[in-house]
Amino acid sequence: xxxxxxxxxxxxxxxxxxxxxxxxxxxxxxxxxxxxxxxxxxxxxxxxxxxxxxxxxxxxxxxxxxxxxxxxxxxxxxxxxxxxxxxxxxxxxxxxxxxxxxxxxxxxxxxxxxxxxxxxxxxxxxxxxxxxxxxxxxxxxxxxxxxxxxxxxxxxxxxxxxxxxxxxxxxxxxxxxxxxxxxxxxxxxxxxxxxxxxxxxxxxxxxxxxxxxxxxxxxxxxxxxxxxxxxxxxxxxxxxxxxxxxxxxxxxxxxxxxxxxxxxxxxxxxxxxxxxxxxxxxxxxxxxxxxxxxxxxxxxxxxxxxxxxxxxxxxxxxxxxxxxxxxxxxxxxxxxxxxxxxxxxxxxxxxxxxxxxxxxxxxxxxxxxxxxxxxxxxxxxxxxxxxxxxxxxxxxxxxxxxxxxxxxxxxxx
Numbered sequence: 556x557x558x559x560x561x562x563x564x565x566x567x568x569x570x571x572x573x574x575x576x577x578x579x580x581x582x583x584x585x586x587x588x589x590x591x592x593x594x595x596x597x598x599x600x601x602x603x604x605x606x607x608x609x610x611x612x613x614x615x616x617x618x619x620x621x622x623x624x625x626x627x628x629x630x631x632x633x634x635x636x637x638x639x640x641x642x643x644x645x646x647x648x649x650x651x652x653x654x655x656x657x658x659x660x661x662x663x664x665x666x667x668x669x670x671x672x673x674x675x676x677x678x679x680x681x682x683x684x685x686x687x688x689x690x691x692x693x694x695x696x697x698x699x700x701x702x703x704x705x706x707x708x709x710x711x712x713x714x715x716x717x718x719x720x721x722x723x724x725x726x727x728x729x730x731x732x733x734x735x736x737x738x739x740x741x742x743x744x745x746x747x748x749x750x751x752x753x754x755x756x757x758x759x760x761x762x763x764x765x766x767x768x769x770x771x772x773x774x775x776x777x778x779x780x781x782x783x784x785x786x787x788x789x790x791x792x793x794x795x796x797x798x799x800x801x802x803x804x805x806x807x808x809x810x811x812x813x814x815x816x817x818x819x820x821x822x823x824x825x826x827x828x829x830x831x832x833x834x835x836x837x838x839x840x841x842x843x844x845x846x847x848x849x850x851x852x853x854x855x856x857x858x859x860x861x862x863x864x865x866x867x868x869x870x871x872x873x874x875x876x877x878x879x880x881x882x883x884x885x886x887x888x889x890x891x892x893x894x895x896x897x898x899x900x901x902x903x904x905x906x907x908x909x910x911x912x913x914x915x916x917x918x919x920x921x922x923x924x925x926x927x928x929x930x931x932x933x934x935x936x937x938x939x940x941x942x943x944x945x946x947x948x949x950x951x952x953x954x955x956x957x958x959x960x961x962x963x964x965x966x967x968x
Contacts, residue, residue, distance in 0.1 A: 561586050561606035562932075562962055565596055569926055570617035570942065572910045575903040577615060577940060585932040588961040593926055609964075614956060615940050617906075618924050619662025619686075619933030620948075621913035622889065623828045624807055624878025627652050627688065628669035628719055632837070632882040638720035645719040649674055652886055653685025658967065659890055659951045662933035662960045663687040663923045665913075667747045667786060667807060668694035668702070668721040675742075686960070687931070689917050692738035694722040694747035694788070695731060695774060700765040701749035701788055722749070731770045735777040744917065746778045750787040750803070751794035754837065764794045768801060775802035786828075792816050799823055805916060807878065809868070810834075810861040817871035826916045827873050830880035831861045832892040840885050866899040875900075876916050877909035893941075894949040902945035932962035 564583040571578065582599035584592040584606065592599045630648035631637050637645065649670070656664055663686050666674075670690040677683040696702025702722025725734040735746050748766060752759035759765070766774075771785075778785045779802070786805035787798040792813035795806050799819040805826040809816070812827075820827060868875055877896075879889050896905045910924035917923075922930055936957040939947040947954045958965040 560588075560962065561603070562609060563599070563603040563606040564609045564611055564616065564936075566613055567611040567616040567936075568613055568940075569593065570615050570906075570940070572618065572903065572906045572925070575942060577942065579613065581616075583616065583926065583932075583934070585959075585962040588932055588963075590926060590928055590930050590932050592928060611936050615937040616926070617935050617937060617941070618910045618926050618930075619935055619958070619960065620660045620909045621663045621665075621877065621917075621924055622656070622661045622686075622879055622909070623665045623876040623913045623916060624667050624830050624880045625656070625664045625886075626669045626721065626880070626882060627656070627664065627666050627674065627685075628721070629882045629886075632885065634721055634882070638718060640719055642719050646674070646677075650677075650683045650685075653678065653683055653688070655886065656889065657684060657686050657960060657965055658958060660935050660948070660955050660958055661686050661889070662931075662935075662958070663689065663913075663917070663919070665689040665691075665744075665917060667691055667745075667788075669719070672741045672743075684965070687923065687933070689744045689919075690742075691745045691747045691786070692741055692743045693720065694749060695734050695738075696722040696724055696749045697765050697770070698724055698726050699759055700724075701751070701753035701759055703759070726770075728769055728773045731766070732773050732777055735774045739777065739781050739783060743783065745783055745805075746774060746785045747807075748774055748785055748787050748803070750789035750798045750806075751791055753788060753790070754834075762791050762793075764791075764797060768797070771798065771801040771803070795819075799825055805876075807880070808861075810864050812864050812867065814867075817868060817873060820868065820873040821871065825874070826876050826912070827868050828876045828878040828916075829861060829865045829868075829896075830878045830892075831865065831895045832888055833880040833882070833885070834861060835891075835895070836881060836885040836888050862895070862899055865896065869900055869904060874912055874915070875904075875908045876913045877905070890949045890951050892949075894946040897945040900945075902942050905945045906941060932959060934959050 562585040568579040569581040675688040752761045752763040784804040787803040914924035
């Protein structure tokens with residue numbers, strides 16, 4: 556939005572996630588892509604002057620959604636095969652995936668293995684239509700770890716930054732420090748490490764722990780040195796607790812956490828990013844989407860424990876962030892995460908995870924996930940009130956009337 560562009564949204568029922576209420580008859584003034592005023596029409600109208608008017612028709616207006624765990628380069632669930640694709644071909648797929656996420660109401664996303672500064676720059680400059688992209692570059696994996704997509708008979712792995720593999724393989728203090736520094740050199744907002752085995756990788760056990768404590772500490776030191784943080788892929792309590800003790804600030808998945816995990820999350824002011832929809836879709840669509848057979852067999856180990864873990868963490872006061880982790884064609888189910896979480900969380904709790912808490916994790920408090928003066932003008936005009944039924948957000952086509960990013964309405968096409 557150029558400096559002279561302004562927009563005055565009137566007759567809005569503004570949803571306040573923090574207070575958990577909706578206030579009708581509100582106006583929102585947008586200037587230069589930022590929210591400059593929110594309040595009663597009589598108060599905002601004096602500042603609006605001759606700004607173009609968008610009548611919300613009394614509909615609910617809320618902050619744009621944030622997905623804290625995506626893979627915008629993952630056009631297939633077969634991540635090993637994708638590592639041999641042309642990077643230009645992967646970027647073309649990423650353009651499509653990013654645009655679809657934005658149209659589903661996600662105006663900010665955090666990519667945790669795959670996206671780089673080039674994709675973020677393409678979105679920032681308007682070359683690609685998409686959400687604001689918070690990237691970490693490639694994840695860090697030990698040999699034979701969750702980011703090592705080699706089959707048992709493969710030997711070589713190309714760590715060239717232009718190759719679309721989701722991870723760099725590194726072993727030992729010197730190697731992990733260099734790998735972390737290389738990602739941070741490119742402007743990464745965080746470093747992702749593999750603390751346990753996973754579903755998509757071909758040779759590791761889900762219940763394994765990965766990286767030594769010395770290696771984890773080295774990576775945390777490198778991130779903290781430049782005021783960034785480490786997020787860790789982990790399922791079991793053993794892997795989660797180990798990472799939290801070593802200074803990992805954010806745990807991805809955490810399906811098998813225990814009471815000690817809850818204590819460590821709270822004690823260390825750490826975040827949990829559950830990703831429940833991905834297991835349901837992997838169970839139903841994984842084979843068709845390209846998930847190798849060896850990975851399909853791992854899904855049941857984590858599928859049924861995820862909701863119980865979310866419930867335990869929510870009751871224990873853990874900071875919870877919305878995430879989905881969908882791969883390939885399964886990304887169309889991104890919004891189904893809202894309905895799943897609504898089984899154990901209140902609507903307000905789920906909304907907080909997809910706005911305020913996610914923004915806090917990303918260091919964007921007051922900039923995204925809120926309708927307040929000074930924030931980016933990222934917002935949704937809704938046909939239904941998600942505070943009354945969070946599941947309405949699971950159906951974005953019928954629920955979302957308009958997506959606005961940086962003060963500009965996004966085309967539905």
